Amino acid sequence: MKAILNDPAGAVIGLDFDGTLSPIVPDPAEAVIHPKAPAVLARLGARVRALAVVTGRPPATVLELGPGLADVPGLVILGHYGFERWENGRISAPPPHPGVPRVEAELQLLLDSLGLREVMVEDKGRAVAVHTRRAPDPGAALAALREPLAKLADKHDLVVEPGRFVLELRPPGMDKGQALSLFLTERAARSVLFAGDDLGDLAAFEAVRACGLPGVTVCSGSAEVTALTELADLVVDGPEGVVELLDELASAISAA
Incomplete structure (x- = not known):
């Protein structure tokens, strides 16, 4: 200082x-x-x-x-x-990364398959964030999402950025x-x-x-x-x- x-x-x-x-x-x-x-x-x-x-x-x-x-x-x-x-x-x-809209198109189906309907998806334009703060058990929801979202991100050449009850899929x-x-x-x-x-x-x-x-x-x-x-x-x-x-x-x- x-x-x-x-x-x-x-x-x-x-x-x-x-x-x-x-x-x-x-x-x-x-x-x-x-x-x-x-x-x-x-x-x-x-x-x-x-x-x-x-x-x-x-x-x-x-x-x-x-x-x-x-x-x-x-x-x-x-x-x-x-x-x-x-x-x-x-x-x-x-230019925006083409993987972002592709991930967003598949994301809701993934969340439904996991039974996670109370998480929130935030469209950030050049990234997509999945927030679990509103889920009954935010920590459990975040843990359940880590591996599936990592696989989805890898499929579309994106990376996952972890945060406070949020996982963000963004370009590398x-x-x-x-x-x-x-x-x-x-x-x-x-x-x-x-x-x-x-x-x-x-x-x-x-x-x-x-x-x-x-x-x-x-x-x-x-x-x-x-x-x-x-x-x-x-x-x-x-x-x-x-x-x-x-x-x-x-x-x-x-x-x-």
Whole structure:
């Protein structure tokens, strides 16, 4: 953290969205960014080299669920684990992977065959997520889905990304660690902070460790995931704690 405070103009701040800037909710469509986050990010974005939201969500969805984010200075949204990018009002992306619609077409039949009618399928455009949080036993439903979804993903040249009561089928070749690493190089970062809450953020934590820059990893803590807690430099209390930390960081930079 000292390197960021001493040289904020060289710092890149990377942030997950769900569970980090936005509380986890049963229906992902009803997620909303922490009410204080846009203003705090605007203060911070004006003082650091760049802010990057690195998420499995499409950038357009992040902007919809995060009113005010489009006005945050220096903000870039690396959506779909880095496959899709929003910057300065524009979205750029490669062509969609053909396996995604094929998986989605077969998914409901698979769920019916397993008797899992209370799980929720989320069409993310370039990926498909299966959420078990609404099932009577979310953990058992997740366990029952792991092998069948792995086989379905492999059939269509996709990979499975596990998360908090969710399994996401998405294209291979990119993860949050790769997306963050490429962004750090692009922006010639001199220090980095990354905050996340879920298993998909482990790759970004590893990227911070491997990049050779002064770095800080922050876990948005929860009782559902402990793997990040053990690896983080700092652990805070969910999105509320993340926003408080960023607010304190912005204030400390301003006072320096």
